[in-house]
Amino acid sequence: MIKPRFSIRAKLLLVSLTLLAVPWVGLSFVKEVERALRQGHEQSVAATAQAVATALHDRPRLFEPQPGHESPWHEPGDLYLFALPAAMEVDGAASDWPATLAARTYTLAPTSDSTPASNAAFKLRLGQHGAYVYALIEVTDAQVHYRAAQNMLLETADHIEFALTTPEGEFKRFAVSPMRPGTGVAHAVQFQDGKLALAQPEPRITTVWRETPIGYNVELSLPQSLLGEKLAFASADVSAPESGISTWVTTSTVAQREGMGRLIVPSPEIQQVVQGLGRATSRIRVVDKSQRVIAEMGSLKQAQQALAPTEQSLLERIKAHTLRPIYARLLQQPTDAFTDDSAKALRLETREIESALRGVAQTGRRATADGQAVIVSSAHPIWVQDQIIGVAVSEETTNSVLTLRNQVLEKLFTSVLAVFLIVALGMLLFASRLSYRIRKLSNEAEAAIDAKGRVVGGLKQSAHATDEIGDLSRGFSSVLARLGQYNHYLENMASRLSHELRTPIAVVRSSLDNLAQQSVPDEARVYMERAQDGIRRLNTLLTRMTEARQLEQALQSAERESFDLIPVVAGCVEGYRGAYPGVDFNLRIPSQPIFLSGGPDLIAQMLDKLISNAVDFHSGGTSIDLALARDKQQAVLTLSNEGPPLPAEMEGQLFQSMVSVRPRQTDDEPHLGFGLYIVRLIAEYHGGSVRAENRKDGAGVVVTVTLPTN
Amino acid sequence: MGRTIAIVEDEPAIRANYADALRRQGYEVAAYANRREAMAGMQTRLPDLAIIDIGLEDEIDGGFTLCRDLRAKSEKLAIIFLTARDSDFDTVAGLRMGADDYLTKDVSLPHLLARISALFRRMDAVASHADADEILTRGKLTLDLKRMEATWNGDAVPLTLTEFWMVHALAKFPGHLKDRDHLMSEAKLTVDDATITSHIKRIRKKFASLDSTFDAIETLYGMGYRWKE
Numbered sequence: 001m002i003k004p005r006f007s008i009r010a011k012l013l014l015v016s017l018t019l020l021a022v023p024w025v026g027l028s029f030v031k032e033v034e035r036a037l038r039q040g041h042e043q044s045v046a047a048t049a050q051a052v053a054t055a056l057h058d059r060p061r062l063f064e065p066q067p068g069h070e071s072p073w074h075e076p077g078d079l080y081l082f083a084l085p086a087a088m089e090v091d092g093a094a095s096d097w098p099a100t101l102a103a104r105t106y107t108l109a110p111t112s113d114s115t116p117a118s119n120a121a122f123k124l125r126l127g128q129h130g131a132y133v134y135a136l137i138e139v140t141d142a143q144v145h146y147r148a149a150q151n152m153l154l155e156t157a158d159h160i161e162f163a164l165t166t167p168e169g170e171f172k173r174f175a176v177s178p179m180r181p182g183t184g185v186a187h188a189v190q191f192q193d194g195k196l197a198l199a200q201p202e203p204r205i206t207t208v209w210r211e212t213p214i215g216y217n218v219e220l221s222l223p224q225s226l227l228g229e230k231l232a233f234a235s236a237d238v239s240a241p242e243s244g245i246s247t248w249v250t251t252s253t254v255a256q257r258e259g260m261g262r263l264i265v266p267s268p269e270i271q272q273v274v275q276g277l278g279r280a281t282s283r284i285r286v287v288d289k290s291q292r293v294i295a296e297m298g299s300l301k302q303a304q305q306a307l308a309p310t311e312q313s314l315l316e317r318i319k320a321h322t323l324r325p326i327y328a329r330l331l332q333q334p335t336d337a338f339t340d341d342s343a344k345a346l347r348l349e350t351r352e353i354e355s356a357l358r359g360v361a362q363t364g365r366r367a368t369a370d371g372q373a374v375i376v377s378s379a380h381p382i383w384v385q386d387q388i389i390g391v392a393v394s395e396e397t398t399n400s401v402l403t404l405r406n407q408v409l410e411k412l413f414t415s416v417l418a419v420f421l422i423v424a425l426g427m428l429l430f431a432s433r434l435s436y437r438i439r440k441l442s443n444e445a446e447a448a449i450d451a452k453g454r455v456v457g458g459l460k461q462s463a464h465a466t467d468e469i470g471d472l473s474r475g476f477s478s479v480l481a482r483l484g485q486y487n488h489y490l491e492n493m494a495s496r497l498s499h500e501l502r503t504p505i506a507v508v509r510s511s512l513d514n515l516a517q518q519s520v521p522d523e524a525r526v527y528m529e530r531a532q533d534g535i536r537r538l539n540t541l542l543t544r545m546t547e548a549r550q551l552e553q554a555l556q557s558a559e560r561e562s563f564d565l566i567p568v569v570a571g572c573v574e575g576y577r578g579a580y581p582g583v584d585f586n587l588r589i590p591s592q593p594i595f596l597s598g599g600p601d602l603i604a605q606m607l608d609k610l611i612s613n614a615v616d617f618h619s620g621g622t623s624i625d626l627a628l629a630r631d632k633q634q635a636v637l638t639l640s641n642e643g644p645p646l647p648a649e650m651e652g653q654l655f656q657s658m659v660s661v662r663p664r665q666t667d668d669e670p671h672l673g674f675g676l677y678i679v680r681l682i683a684e685y686h687g688g689s690v691r692a693e694n695r696k697d698g699a700g701v702v703v704t705v706t707l708p709t710n
Numbered sequence: 711m712g713r714t715i716a717i718v719e720d721e722p723a724i725r726a727n728y729a730d731a732l733r734r735q736g737y738e739v740a741a742y743a744n745r746r747e748a749m750a751g752m753q754t755r756l757p758d759l760a761i762i763d764i765g766l767e768d769e770i771d772g773g774f775t776l777c778r779d780l781r782a783k784s785e786k787l788a789i790i791f792l793t794a795r796d797s798d799f800d801t802v803a804g805l806r807m808g809a810d811d812y813l814t815k816d817v818s819l820p821h822l823l824a825r826i827s828a829l830f831r832r833m834d835a836v837a838s839h840a841d842a843d844e845i846l847t848r849g850k851l852t853l854d855l856k857r858m859e860a861t862w863n864g865d866a867v868p869l870t871l872t873e874f875w876m877v878h879a880l881a882k883f884p885g886h887l888k889d890r891d892h893l894m895s896e897a898k899l900t901v902d903d904a905t906i907t908s909h910i911k912r913i914r915k916k917f918a919s920l921d922s923t924f925d926a927i928e929t930l931y932g933m934g935y936r937w938k939e
Contacts, residue, residue, distance in 0.1 A: 507721065571933065601931075
């Protein structure tokens with residue numbers, strides 16, 4: 001199984017990822033801040049509501065509808081409900097209506113078809129006192145037609161029709177169509193065989209029909225509890241009972257809920273009071289007991305402020321182009337593009353208002369229907385003595401909080417991003433530097449010991465650094481130095497040993513030589529000879545041991561000469577043919593001379609060692625093949641013999657001092673493993689190299705000496 | 711009259727062995743263990759030959775100092791270094807100090823004795839101005855076998871005993887190949903091939919300093935050397 005390899009760089013970068021916890025912490029902090037902001041916001045909204053309510057406490061007059069003012073959100077068809085000073089007598093006469101309450105005149109809507117212009121019109125007065133709403137309709141009609149008895153169809157007689165929605169939102173349609181002038185009640189209107197007809201009477205609505213010089217008056221009273229948001233009146237004029245309705249004058253449609261005018265209770269004084277309390281970003285509304293809006297100020301949507309193009313720094317511009325879009329995507333952006341479903345509402349039915357009407361100020365929040373904004377709404381009751389006469393409602397979107405939160409978040413994210421980038425970059429640089437140093441150290445450490453296991457150099461990397469890598473480098477250096485000393489000691493061992501052994505050997509030898517001069521019994525002479533033989537071998541051994549060192553010393557002061565390699569090799573091989581009569585030597589040499597710089601004697605010495613080695617290891621009866629070739633700037637000498645292959649673990653070590661792969665032999669020649677070491681010394685002296693490998697066919701060994709030519 | 715030989719050697723067993731062997735040959739032997747004793751002993755009467763070890767007790771190069779001091783006393787005194795130190799550097803240094811020969815302790819007693827007698831023979835020949843009947847002439851080379859002196863083109867070549875024997879072995883039969891073993895036995899040496907090579911190099915240099923065109927000693931790589939006429 002391959003273990004995944006992580007570099008220090010990757011690890012440090014991974015570690016730096018823990019910095020990403022900072023924005024998380026920041027986020028929870030921001031959430032906390034947002035919570036506090038919201039609370040504060042709600043409090044401020046509640047305070048606004050309370051302030052408005054306080055300003056309106058104990059001023060009951062303010063809640064009485066005042067004539068002469070139009071609602072700021074007026075639409076054609078809207079009807080205004082003004083406060084009346086006293087209860088009206090329902091008699092069909094305008095005399096008891098206050099003069100200040102001007103009647104509004106409705107005429108026939110100009111039509112596109114060319115019906116003869118009619119003077120059909122009516123004047124409407126609408127007022128309220130206590131629990132009753134009064135209406136007086138003065139209709140201009142030259143000829144008044146009354147409904148015939150038993151005929152319930154509306155189209156046969158002049159009549160007044162009105163439609164309303166109840167506080168519950170139910171659409172109701174009524175008509176006043178008596179058989180003669182006088183007091184009566186209104187009737188609900190229903191379709192009967194596709195035609196409108198009077199249905200059951202509504203006893204709560206009292207009506208009076210009274211003829212006038214110009215037509216007729218209808219006055220009616222109805223309980224306020226019956227009235228909801230919308231109200232519309234219509235008068236129908238019938239020229240002849242058979243021809244149906246000829247003229248139809250309306251305040252707004254009475255046929256269905258849609259298109260009906262609204263019933264507005266204007267309150268200009270409250271409006272003025274509220275105006276003074278108004279704030280730019282909030283909407284303040286005052287509703288009366290029946291939850292009708294009687295004053296409104298301000299808007300939930302802020303006026304768009306044209307942003308002056310300010311001078312932006314480069315950083316700002318980069319931020320605006322790179323981060324803003326991301327933030328815009330990530331964060332909920334406050335927007336004015338929401339649909340305010342309660343805008344221009346005439347009645348407000350929220351939990352807060354209902355609670356305030358019960359005497360408990362409440363603050364709540366609700367999302368708009370399209371989910372684009374959240375509105376904080378606070379309702380506070382308005383008291384007259386201990387009666388609640390209305391509710392002050394203050395509303396604001398959470399956009400300001402949202403904007404603030406977003407600003408904080410953006411700042412947080414930007415600074416965290418910057419810090420993260422800086423730290424990550426720093427980590428990356430630091431890790432790169434670290435891994436560079438470690439890699440360099442590792443390379444140097446590897447290069448400090450060559451393929452032959454010799455210490456060839458120290459470590460320079462980080463040698464003076466005071467950190468752990470410096471310690472490692474110095475530690476490694478000292479290890480290398482000690483190893484080098486030990487290697488040196490081993491390499492010198494031979495020569496020191498031989499030097500130290502010389503003296504005792506000389507003692508033994510000279511003693512034996514002296515003994516030989518004496519008269520020694522014959523039977524003792526054989527032992528003497530054996531002792532001398534032993535000394536001779538010991539001596540050869542010492543000579544061999546010192547050979548390498550002598551060569552090393554000689555090489556230091558050797559003079560280089562330029563010489564042709566070919567005659568040296570050829571001559572040597574000729575010599576070997578004489579020296580080893582039983583061995584067959586094959587030599588291939590190029591025709592062109594190969595000039596080297598160095599010592600021909602040394603080359604001969606090297607060949608001696610190689611050949612002696614090859615002869616010792618070659619299988620009897622096989623030949624030893626030598627080939628000299630020129631390869632570019634190098635002379636390549638290969639020497640191949642059949643025989644036992646090299647032990648795998650010895651390849652590369654063969655040319656070291658005191659390494660031998662020879663089996664223990666009983667022949668006279670001692671082997672210490674200096675021969676191939678000498679070969680290496682000579683090859684290296686000539687700037688070349690030597691290597692021994694098993695032959696490709698596995699049947700023997702091939703030694704290759706590479707020497708650079710002149 | 712017996713010849714006197716001084717042995718300066720700090721190893722008592724070797725000193726005694728050599729002294730015994732030399733005495734058996736009829737030489738008068740004085741043995742010293744260190745430089746001070748040797749100088750004191752030789753103050754009154756110089757021996758004919760001094761055999762000196764280089765390392766003497768606490769003096770690493772005591773033999774060299776002794777050699778220089780003795781050479782300063784007498785030009786005629788024969789000096790042989792007999793030492794365990796076999797490096798080229800020491801050999802060259804010893805010969806430069808004015809030693810007549812430089813032997814390592816590998817040398818066998820018979821070889822040593824042969825060299826000593828040869829050295830004395832040369833000294834006698836030089837002293838007696840005997841007839842030059844044992845003269846070997848090969849072209850520009852003349853070898854006086856009695857005096858063991860070599861001349862090239864009439865100029866004396868300052869060869870050591872070992873070198874003289876080598877040149878003689880080569881020049882006796884010009885054109886004949888002499889391998890290293892042959893040269894070694896002629897020069898009564900027991901050394902390795904590299905030493906032979908460095909001897910040959912030194913011989914060549916000595917001739918070349920007289921005649922830069924000298925090329926009479928030919929190397930046959932892997933086989934040996936031969937004299938070219």
